[in-house]
Amino acid sequence: MLVVACIKQVPDxxxxxxxxxxxxxxxxxxxFIMNPFDTHALEEALRLKDKxxxxxxxxxxxxxxxEMTLRKALSLGAxxxxxxxxxxxxxxxxxATSMVIAEAVRxxxxxxxxxxxxxxxxxxxxxxxxxxxxxxxxMNLVPLTLVDRxxxxxxxAKKITVSRKxxxxxxxxxxxxxxxxxxxxxxxxxxxxSVPMRLEAQDMTVTLWDNKVMNLDxxxxxxxxxxxxxxxxxxxxxxxxxxxxxxxxxxxxTAKLLVEKLVQKELxxx
Amino acid sequence: xxxxPKVFTIVFAAAILLFxxxxxxxxxxxxxxxxxxxxxxxxxxxxxxxxxAFAQKRVLQKAFGLNHFILFWSxxxxxxxxxxxxxxxxxxSITFMALPSVIHNPLxxxxxxxxxFALLCVVVAGIRRIxxxxxxxxxxxxxxxxxxxxxxxxxxxxxxHGVEIAIGEVTATMPISAxxxxxxxxxxxxxxxxxxxxxxxxxxxLIFLLFLNYLPYSKHMHILSSIPNCYFRRFEKANxxxxxxxxxxxxxxxxxxxxxxxxxxxxSYSCTECGRCQxxxxxxxxxxxxxxxxxxxxxxxxxxxxxxxxxxxxKPTLPLIGDGGEGSITxxxxxxxxxxxxxxxxxxxxxxxxxxxLQLRRYLVEMKAHxxxxxxxxxxxxxxxxxxxxxxxxxxxxxxxxLNVKPFDNTTxxxxxxxxxxxxxxxxxxxxxALAGILDAAGVSWGILGKEEMCCGDSLRRLGNEFVxxxxxxxxxxxxxxxxxxxxxxxxxxxxxxxxxxxxxxxxDGEVIHxxxxxxxxxxxxxxxxxxxxxxxxxxxxxxxxxxxxxxxYDSPRAVISKATGKAPVEMDxxxxxxxxxxxxxGRMWMEEHLGTRINLERVDxxxxxxxxxxxVTCPYCMTMFDDGLKDxxxxxxxxxxxxxxxxxxxx
Numbered sequence: 058m059l060v061v062a063c064i065k066q067v068p069d070x071x072x073x074x075x076x077x078x079x080x081x082x083x084x085x086x087x088x089f090i091m092n093p094f095d096t097h098a099l100e101e102a103l104r105l106k107d108k109x110x111x112x113x114x115x116x117x118x119x120x121x122x123x124e125m126t127l128r129k130a131l132s133l134g135a136x137x138x139x140x141x142x143x144x145x146x147x148x149x150x151x152x153a154t155s156m157v158i159a160e161a162v163r164x165x166x167x168x169x170x171x172x173x174x175x176x177x178x179x180x181x182x183x184x185x186x187x188x189x190x191x192x193x194x195x196m197n198l199v200p201l202t203l204v205d206r207x208x209x210x211x212x213x214a215k216k217i218t219v220s221r222k223x224x225x226x227x228x229x230x231x232x233x234x235x236x237x238x239x240x241x242x243x244x245x246x247x248x249x250x251s252v253p254m255r256l257e258a259q260d261m262t263v264t265l266w267d268n269k270v271m272n273l274d275x276x277x278x279x280x281x282x283x284x285x286x287x288x289x290x291x292x293x294x295x296x297x298x299x300x301x302x303x304x305x306x307x308x309x310x311t312a313k314l315l316v317e318k319l320v321q322k323e324l325x326x327x
Numbered sequence: 328x329x330x331x332p333k334v335f336t337i338v339f340a341a342a343i344l345l346f347x348x349x350x351x352x353x354x355x356x357x358x359x360x361x362x363x364x365x366x367x368x369x370x371x372x373x374x375x376x377x378x379x380a381f382a383q384k385r386v387l388q389k390a391f392g393l394n395h396f397i398l399f400w401s402x403x404x405x406x407x408x409x410x411x412x413x414x415x416x417x418x419x420s421i422t423f424m425a426l427p428s429v430i431h432n433p434l435x436x437x438x439x440x441x442x443x444f445a446l447l448c449v450v451v452a453g454i455r456r457i458x459x460x461x462x463x464x465x466x467x468x469x470x471x472x473x474x475x476x477x478x479x480x481x482x483x484x485x486x487x488h489g490v491e492i493a494i495g496e497v498t499a500t501m502p503i504s505a506x507x508x509x510x511x512x513x514x515x516x517x518x519x520x521x522x523x524x525x526x527x528x529x530x531x532x533l534i535f536l537l538f539l540n541y542l543p544y545s546k547h548m549h550i551l552s553s554i555p556n557c558y559f560r561r562f563e564k565a566n567x568x569x570x571x572x573x574x575x576x577x578x579x580x581x582x583x584x585x586x587x588x589x590x591x592x593x594x595s596y597s598c599t600e601c602g603r604c605q606x607x608x609x610x611x612x613x614x615x616x617x618x619x620x621x622x623x624x625x626x627x628x629x630x631x632x633x634x635x636x637x638x639x640x641x642k643p644t645l646p647l648i649g650d651g652g653e654g655s656i657t658x659x660x661x662x663x664x665x666x667x668x669x670x671x672x673x674x675x676x677x678x679x680x681x682x683x684x685l686q687l688r689r690y691l692v693e694m695k696a697h698x699x700x701x702x703x704x705x706x707x708x709x710x711x712x713x714x715x716x717x718x719x720x721x722x723x724x725x726x727x728x729x730l731n732v733k734p735f736d737n738t739t740x741x742x743x744x745x746x747x748x749x750x751x752x753x754x755x756x757x758x759x760x761a762l763a764g765i766l767d768a769a770g771v772s773w774g775i776l777g778k779e780e781m782c783c784g785d786s787l788r789r790l791g792n793e794f795v796x797x798x799x800x801x802x803x804x805x806x807x808x809x810x811x812x813x814x815x816x817x818x819x820x821x822x823x824x825x826x827x828x829x830x831x832x833x834x835x836d837g838e839v840i841h842x843x844x845x846x847x848x849x850x851x852x853x854x855x856x857x858x859x860x861x862x863x864x865x866x867x868x869x870x871x872x873x874x875x876x877x878x879x880x881y882d883s884p885r886a887v888i889s890k891a892t893g894k895a896p897v898e899m900d901x902x903x904x905x906x907x908x909x910x911x912x913x914g915r916m917w918m919e920e921h922l923g924t925r926i927n928l929e930r931v932d933x934x935x936x937x938x939x940x941x942x943x944v945t946c947p948y949c950m951t952m953f954d955d956g957l958k959d960x961x962x963x964x965x966x967x968x969x970x971x972x973x974x975x976x977x978x979x
Binding site: 256 | 711
């Protein structure tokens with residue numbers, strides 16, 4: 058059985074600045090990391106490997122230097138990694154991205170029966186949370202988003218039960234496999250690579266699939282296959298705040314004043 | 328009168344063969360360890376063997392060491408006496424009596440006197456163990472058995488010679504034996520005397536041979552091993568760890584006893600269980616499971632258990648890292664070490680406890696990727712953003728955004744290596760600003776690498792993450808070489824020691840100076856002139872482990888405080904080489920302290936006993952630990968200041 062973890066290499070956003078003139082991300086000299094949510098996706102796949110002996114493939118679409126992130130996946134214990142990289146894939150929105158990844162997963166699943174595709178809840182650069190569900194719909198997998206626990210997994214009966222972390226509540230869902238999971242951080246604590254595994258990973262193969270291998274219609278992938286276009290990226294201006302009243306001296310009066318202000322700004326309805 | 332030499336020859340030969348067999352069997356086990364060169368520098372080794380083994384310099388650093396010193400030298404003298412005893416037993420004619428009386432008379436007098444010393448020392452040691460044992464577990468049957476044997480040996484000696492003197496067989500001046508003879512054997516006939524002589528002689532001979540054969544199986548093995556252990560001591564401080572070669576298929580750290588070096592293993596044989604290490608250990612003294620004496624004992628037991636099979640290529644049966652039973656060490660013990668080095672500083676026979684513990688960490692981190700969970704973030708942050716907090720490297724220059732600080736270039740003399748705490752920690756950023764002011768006031772040519780600066784990796788190395796440390800060290804050394812850095816100022820003793828000692832292994836040979844030393848130098852040369860005396864009230868000084876114990880810098884900070892405040896700092900009870908760790912070393916800064924009481928509180932309480940207004944530190948970790956501890960103790964009026972801040976007060 059095969060579990061595919063989808064991981065993305067993202068710029069370390071704590072260090073990303075937006076160019077005030079061009080409104081684009083300043084990526085120069087910014088280190089790349091594995092998307093934090095995806096580290097949990099990979100970890101969950103690896104835990105299934107430890108527990109059930111499934112094979113884990115990690116897959117990533119991105120520029121050639123994303124190989125580094127896939128190597129990290131190898132050092133953590135992924136059995137196989139595939140990098141989807143081609144100029145034709147570039148500039149893709151979530152629709153085009155999920156197209157390429159879904160095709161790649163299908164290709165992997167041709168060799169071995171697919172149990173699960175696991176993605177992070179979203180990436181920290183795009184923040185759309187759409188690629189996971191996109192893959193699910195294209196592959197006709199059950200989409201199980203925001204999973205914070207795999208409650209039960211029955212590989213023989215091809216059934217999975219998960220807990221979904223929703224706002225203010227949890228939902229326990231049973232679904233048929235193959236399924237697609239997107240996971241939240243609470244699902245697990247990612248492992249750390251041992252040195253022998255790191256050294257091993259240095260010499261392991263990162264399989265490269267470009268569009269010669271994938272052979273996809275160029276009108277459905279990359280920039281051409283993307284109906285979404287980014288018009289502008291900007292840091293939202295924060296309005297100057299104001300100190301209301303004297304909280305220490307007159308707490309009751311200040312609270313009243315604050316409520317009045319909020320009502321006035323239609324932020325609060327009485 | 329000597330009992331039957333033929334019988335004795337057989338007994339003696341058997342005992343000696345048994346002794347040799349025991350020694351070979353036990354000591355040969357150290358050969359399963361890895362190689363390590365401790366054979367260089369012959370003259371210095373001989374010198375130190377005299378200073379530390381024979382003159383017992385370190386033993387005498389504690390008051391009770393005098394007892395050991397006297398006993399040791401009594402033994403040395405009695406080696407001669409017992410040598411004669413044995414040879415005479417083998418052949419009647421081999422005796423000092425054959426020498427002229429001007430030689431043999433003083434010798435016998437000396438033997439007699441020294442035997443009394445030995446007896447008294449043993450009695451004192453026995454009483455001490457009951458009245459005021461060095462540590463509670465010191466009262467062992469093994470200890471009393473040994474003391475009893477030594478006492479028995481002396482008693483037999485006095486009685487033997489007492490009888491001989493009583494019947495006039497010995498005429499040498501032996502006042503104690505003579506007194507014993509007078510007391511118990513006055514007026515006996517030679518016929519009555521002979522069975523008594525035979526009895527005391529054989530008792531003496533048998534205790535001696537039993538003692539000899541018991542040695543290799545007891546803690547008194549140190550009688551055989553501690554002198555060579557002093558000979559094979561490490562000359563430079565054990566403030567660094569060996570580099571590892573990261574090749575595929577390699578094993579990293581220490582999992583099994585044979586992965587230690589032969590010297591590590593020999594250390595375990597040299598321990599006398601005096602317990603001095605555990606008394607100074609911050610972990611042991613705050614109720615944590617780590618006890619350096621026990622660690623060394625466990626290594627010995629593990630070696631004795633697993634060694635014989637492993638020597639023949641077999642597998643160990645007793646795990647080295649395990650449940651903490653005798654011969655195995657728990658993970659909690661391994662993670663409790665602050666790497667403060669107090670154990671090594673105090674060990675009379677130069678056992679290196681701390682590096683062994685850190686080698687075990689290496690195994691856990693590198694081979695098993697298994698460590699306290701709070702370290703995961705630290706490791707990821709270090710590797711990804713080259714600082715412990717995971718703050719964006721672009722913020723490394725925030726501390727000087729309001730200042731005019733020059734970047735380091737090839738015309739600059741000193742690189743100010745700000746370090747992570749100095750660049751990111753809000754309290755320590757103030758120290759950096761203070762130091763910058765001092766450097767400018769003294770006209771020092773200095774600059775920073777700013778956003779390019781990377782973490783030194785100290786915590787990683789002490790936490791056993793050698794793989795990532797290795798990468799960071801190489802990157803740093805390359806950066807400095809590329810930029811022509813020759814002289815580095817550090818503000819953190821951890822950076823200081825890492826750059827100065829650890830980075831030598833990576834080919835960095837520039838000058839590294841801690842700001843305490845530099846400020847002292849600037850004040851001394853008159854380059855830094857203070858406008859006024861800084862009024863900090865009563866200043867208590869805390870020695871940082873990595874400045875003091877690990878690098879022997881004790882005087883500079885004290886001199887600087889004296890010059891800046893006009894008064895010498897007040898000393899804490901534990902100071903200089905015996906200073907007590909703040910609790911943050913060895914990567915403990917980044918770990919929770921779940922076990923026992925808090926180390927920083929113990930040190931803060933010690934400082935508060937002196938009623939200070941200011942606690943002066945020289946280390947950002949100490950700063951944090953004292954700040955936190957003083958808050959916990961509601962001692963809000965006491966401030967913690969770095970030495971640079973105190974000096975900066977004098978510049979205002």
